[in-house]
Amino acid sequence: MVNTTPLWEVFIRPRNGLAHKHVGSLHAADEIMALQAARDVYTRRGEGNSVWVVPSAAITASDPDQAEENFEPTGDKIYRHPTFYEIPEEVGNM
Amino acid sequence: MAIYQALLELADDHLVLGHRISEWCGHAPMLEEDLAMPNMALDLIGTSRTLYEHAGELEGKGQSEDDLAYLRGERDYRNCLLVERPNEDFAHTMLRQLYFAAFMYPYWIAAEKSSDEVVRGVAGKAQKEMAYHIRHAGEWVIRLGDGTDESATRMREAVDALSIYVDELFDSSPAAQEAEAAGVLPKRADLRAEWDKTIAQVFDEALLTLPAVPFAQRGGREGLHDEGLGHLLAEMQSVYRAHPGARW
Numbered sequence: 001m002v003n004t005t006p007l008w009e010v011f012i013r014p015r016n017g018l019a020h021k022h023v024g025s026l027h028a029a030d031e032i033m034a035l036q037a038a039r040d041v042y043t044r045r046g047e048g049n050s051v052w053v054v055p056s057a058a059i060t061a062s063d064p065d066q067a068e069e070n071f072e073p074t075g076d077k078i079y080r081h082p083t084f085y086e087i088p089e090e091v092g093n094m
Numbered sequence: 095m096a097i098y099q100a101l102l103e104l105a106d107d108h109l110v111l112g113h114r115i116s117e118w119c120g121h122a123p124m125l126e127e128d129l130a131m132p133n134m135a136l137d138l139i140g141t142s143r144t145l146y147e148h149a150g151e152l153e154g155k156g157q158s159e160d161d162l163a164y165l166r167g168e169r170d171y172r173n174c175l176l177v178e179r180p181n182e183d184f185a186h187t188m189l190r191q192l193y194f195a196a197f198m199y200p201y202w203i204a205a206e207k208s209s210d211e212v213v214r215g216v217a218g219k220a221q222k223e224m225a226y227h228i229r230h231a232g233e234w235v236i237r238l239g240d241g242t243d244e245s246a247t248r249m250r251e252a253v254d255a256l257s258i259y260v261d262e263l264f265d266s267s268p269a270a271q272e273a274e275a276a277g278v279l280p281k282r283a284d285l286r287a288e289w290d291k292t293i294a295q296v297f298d299e300a301l302l303t304l305p306a307v308p309f310a311q312r313g314g315r316e317g318l319h320d321e322g323l324g325h326l327l328a329e330m331q332s333v334y335r336a337h338p339g340a341r342w
Contacts, residue, residue, distance in 0.1 A: 033233060
């Protein structure tokens, strides 16, 4: 049987200038219905001013079994963190 | 007094339809619509609250929005017949919503020129809500009309069942005519062309045709309703009638 309402991932931009952020998922027949459902399910309390929906099937995820080889090698490379610079006071909060 | 009555008609349309859609809450076929329909219901009920409050103030007899919503019987309700039609299935519910929103959207745009400040305020907010209701209900009508054999059959049944209630939308009661002449409310008959255009666009994609209606149903503006409105009001009003003066 064909799945008539596939899964979609929902991304919302809270304010201009910020990035769209993943907020959850939903079922919908197509992209138009998915956008409407995203608006109805995820923006009821003024959460944002822009919505993206992406078919969940379009997302390629990293393999949890490869998590160690993917992410642990960065653990001891602290020199990559921008904590070795003196930031002039005039710059303010970074 | 005529303006009070005319505002009540408008408020009753919104409260009754809002209550009807709220009946889907907890019963919709999918979670997404279970949230979408209360959203639409709350848009409509919110509009009715402002209109009731304003009507009560204009009448000047101290009636609150709760008094007007909960203490009038069905003969005193002046909503059009379309909004009280039962939910039946998704085809009926979405078509009823499309028919009503396609009427109210140009109504509120025209009401921005009202001589009444409260009406102008409602118009600004409600026209955005109605634009969304047209989109949401319209997309459903398109998908059901141009969907499976069963959904298309149900959609055509809904069109046959509900189209006889459309003409009443454009009638103006004596009270409404006075409010229109006073520049408080838009003239309903003027909105027909816009309504026809909106419905034609959706029906074209939905593979539906609007039937000719030789005998339109009327009577809501005189308080002559279907039995179903009595049941709706009995349920909606039961708490307030059991606890008169209750506040929430």
